[in-house]
Amino acid sequence: MAVVELSRLQFALTAMYHFLFVPLTLGLSFILVIMESVYVMTNRPVWRDITRFWSKLFGINFVLGVATGLTMEFEFGTNWSYFSHYVGDIFGAPLAIEGLMAFFLEATFVGLMFFGWDRLTKRQHLFTTFMVALGSNLSALWILVANGWMQHPTGAEFNPQTMRMEVTDFMAVLFNPVAQAKFVHTVSAGYVTASVFVLGVSAWYLLRNRHVGLAKRSFAVAAAFGLASSLSAVVLGDESGYALTENQQMKLASIEGAWETEPSPAGLAIFGIPSNEGRKTEYEVKIPYVLGLIATRSLDGKVMGITPLVERADNRIRNGLPAYRALETLKKNPDDLAAREVFEKHKYDLGYALLLKRFVEDPLQATDADISNAAWSTVPNVPVLFWLFRIMAGLGFAFIAFFAFATWISTARRFDKTWFLRLAVFAIPLPWLAAEVGWVVAEYGRQPWAIEGVLPTFLGASSLTVSQIWTTIIGFTLLYGTLAVIEIRLMIGTIRKGPEPYTPQRAGSDASADPNSSATITSVPAE
Structure with a gap:
């Protein structure tokens, strides 16, 4: 288990570090599309200069995101070899x-976006910027299809001849309801992240009375885009909760600290002190009916509690043992029709029988106590999920109020609200906090499963030593720490420098002669 836990720690560190760059890439790419669209429609060079400035920050973030994402795919083979098999x-x-498809699409058009300003027409360049945004979001789609299948493994079955899971319906994998809900919620969170970032940097410029024209225009775009994105993130988060009701009931019950099934419709806990050891939640404060309405879309739908779900897991473990016994027989004699019939009858509970391997070498020798321990191992860390979810949800609703006020400021031209400008600067890290917390809830909440109901996490790890894993953890920490310093220094340096004058190479003219160019963007009136 030490190897398993260290492998989980290593993957968590690399994944969460990589996800620092993903949300900003997703959101900033579409903000660039909006800004450049305004430039194409109005033909005002100031919007071209604004787009070029933010694209520099996008480029820095994009490169670091690619560099940190590559290592994760190798980790499936190095640290999770049986999972990969x-x-x-x-x-x-x-x-x-x-x-x-998505990565090469995105990478190809990124080059055109950065180096095509003098070689493409305005509309052609806008198209390349849009394709970069599309490629970024397609990348997220396919990653979340894979992750969604881990949460809800549909469209696949275990093949006793190959001893592997195999695709039976790829369209079911692609249109997995959990994957679709995760995708739209994740990209919305990315849009919120980019909006807060652009708003915060713009507020910093306004506080220092620098690049006022860029700051006000960027502030307005980020406020409107952020308001729409924050509203959609909350609404689509509700859809993710509905998907949990159908497919991951233990995760939902743990998030709510609900140990027993309540009469319908269940109330939503806004406070409580849950305990895995005591198997109860004390000092609960609930809003009546809300959880039942959100989770079941009805007044009579039940939200199962943790204890009855453990009892269900106990039954599934016992029902999975005949499948395990039949599988052992099929390993020796693949033509045993009786064993094949038994396996087909109980195969959907095989994964639950595999949970026993954590407590006994041979699941067929498991006692009632072993089965009970295995059933209770399906309960994740309830206090962690309970509070992290409420941090994420609280920040989500706070962003709605934040962007609503920012939208009022931009429409009313009240950029003199210095208290809000300072708040916007200090709020820059908050969407990253919400995104990281959300991923912890999503991944930690499905433990002990690597593949929900199919493969326990502890069986998916490679045969490594503790020292080998510690070596790679230390190496990744040093490497990623260095990259973090580089990222922050480049970002801060670019922001402090601000927009640069744009000189078209074909004309060879000085852009500073244009009163709307970035060379004079600091003197744009505070209209």
């Missing part, structure tokens, strides 16, 4: 499509 037929397909 067991489900690689399904899990590898979306990752391959992401690399072959």
Whole structure:
């Protein structure tokens, strides 16, 4: 288990570090599309200069995101080799499509976006910027299809002849309801992240009375885009909650600290002190009916509690043991029709029987106590999920109020609200906090499963030593720490420098002669 836990720690560190760059890439790419669209429609060079400035920050973030994302795919083979063998037929397909289609699409047009200002027409360049945004979001789609399948493994079955999971319906994998809900919620969170970033940097310029024209225009775009994105993030988060009701009931119950099934419709806990040891939640404060309405879309739908879900897991473990016994027989004699019949009858509970391997070497020798321990191991860390979810949700609703006020400021031209400008600067890290917390809830909440109901996490790890994993953890920490310093210094340096005058290479003229260019953007009146 030390190897398993360290492998989980290593993957968590690399994944969460990589996800520092993903949300900003997703959101900033579409903000660039909006800004450049205004330039194409109005033909005002100031919008071209604004687009070029923010695209520099996008480029820095994009490069670091690519560099940190590459290592994660190798980790499936190095640290999670049995996981890769067991489900690689399904899990590898979306990752391959992401690399072959979305990544190359995005990377190709990124070059055109940065170096095509003097070689493409305005509309052609806008098209390349849009394709960069589309490629970024397609990358997220295929990654989340793979991740969504881990949360809800549909469209695949275990093949006793190959001892692997194999695709039976790729369209079911692609249109997995959990994956679709995760995708729209994740990209909305990315749009919020980019909006807060642009708003915060713009507020910093306004506080220092620098690049006022860029700051006000960028502030207005980020406020409107952020308001729409924050509203959609909350609404689509509700859709993700509905998907949990159908497919991940233990995660939902743990998030709510609900140990027993309540009469319908269940109330939503806004405060409580849950305990895994005591198996109860004390000092609960609930809003009546809200959880039932959100989770079931009805007044009579039930939200199952943790204890009855553990009892269900106990039954599934017992029902999975005949499948495990039949599988052992099929390993020796693949033509045993009786064993094949038993396996087909109980195969959907095989993963639950595999949970026993954490407590006994041979699941067929498990006692009632072993089965009970295995059933209770399906309960994640309830206090962690309970509070992290409320941090994420609280920040989500706070962003709505934040962007609503920012929208009022931009429409009313009240950029003199210095208290809000300072708040906008200090708020820059908050969407990253919400995004990271959300990923912890999503991934930690499905433990002990690597593949929900199919493969326990502790069975997916490679045969490594503790010292080997510690070596790579230390190496990644040093490397990523260096990259973090580089990222922050480049970002801060670019922001402090501000927009640069644009000189078209074909004309060879000085852009400073244009009163709307970035050379004079600091003197744009405070209209």
